[in-house]
Amino acid sequence: MAGAILIGADGVRRCPWGLAAPEYQSYHDREWGRPVGSDEGVFEKLCLEGFQSGLSCLTILRKRDGFRRAFAGFDPSAVARFTDTDVARLLADSAIVRHRGKILATIGNARAAVRMWEQGLSLAGLLWSFEAPAGDPRPTVAALPASTPESEAFSRELRRRGFCLVGPTTVYAAMQSLGVVNDHLDGCRFRVVCDDERRAFIRPR
DSSP states (O other), X not given: OTTOXXXXXXXXXXXXXXXXXXXXXXXXXXXXXXXXXXXHHHHHHHHHHHHHTTSOHHHHHHTHHHHHHHTGGGOHHHHTTOOHXXXXXXXXXXXXXXXXXXXXXHHHHHHHHHHHHHTTOOHHHHHHTTOXXXXXXXXXXXXXXXXXXXXXXXXHHHHHTTOOSOOHHHHHHHHHHTTSSOOOOTTOHHHHHHHHHHHHOOOOO
16 A cells, blocks of 8 residues: 555564655654654744745755754744844855745744743643644555644644744644654554653643
8 A cells, every 4th residue: 555654674664754764764763753842842843844845854854953053953032033144144054945934934933932931821832732632543644634623723823923834734744743643654663652652741831
């Protein structure tokens, strides 16, 4: 069946995309679907998914260290203070995706996150408030949704709070990565790993 579980050279059953490149395998095995509870972690994933729009995930994974250096480790309080000088620096930085609109959106999103903090709110807490009950595992990649009612609602709330580049599909990709949903396929070894971590995970508020 196209897009179904594959068995790697190590004998481990994985989602097929997890065997497409070494960077994918590391991301699939160690990070994708593991629950994240920090505002900085959520901010980073939302920003990187925004940068990925129109590009491959592999491009962003290969530039991830460059993004972290360029955007102060994705600390919203630091990025919120970026100026036009920083924008010019980022547009000249070949270690990242040099797209003015996406750079400006990242800075604006940092400022939106800081405004939430000033109101005593948590970006991670907001994210996890849109967690849906766990459903049955999907058998193939093609069976995974591009968005859900929860991602649509989260997208609306982020936009209401001043975030940009946070459409329902972009937001759902972040939710998958951040462990708010477990979209490892049926039979993937790491679906079980993520389920175990989610059971022990203390949801932020």
